[in-house]
């Protein structure tokens with residue numbers, strides 16, 4: 001499921017891998033503390049990826065950027081709430097359900113929303129440059145800019 005730019009495809013693979021690892025942790029013997037740390041890692045990586053993707057879409061003047069950013073923002077909020085609520089859930093079935101939600105949301109977002117920009121970024125030099133030049137510091141800049 002390529003979105004037309006290697007750097008973004010790699011991000012997507014990493015995100016799915018982090019979620020799969022989280023699911024293994026809930027099934028296995030990992031403590032809530034460890035799982036919560038992994039949720040924090042997922043949150044950070046998601047913010048990083050969304051920042052990069054938005055920089056790419058800005059670079060190509062993507063028409064649906066503001067809608068796309070709203071979707072990203074909503075997911076970050078849900079992820080923050082989920083992380084906060086996680087330890088209060090008492091059984092692993094409920095925890096597993098939350099992780100399933102994360103996976104479904106992300107897969108759906110990549111397949112529908114991200115795939116929609118594919119033709120705009122594929123083979124575009126500005127898009128590739130924006131993806132490579134993006135650094136985690138830019139997340140703070142984009143937050144300040146709103």
Ligand SMILES: [Fe+2]
Nearest residue numbers: 012053110114
């Ligand atoms: Fe994405």
Ligand SMILES: [Fe+2]
Nearest residue numbers: 053109113114
């Ligand atoms: Fe996206």
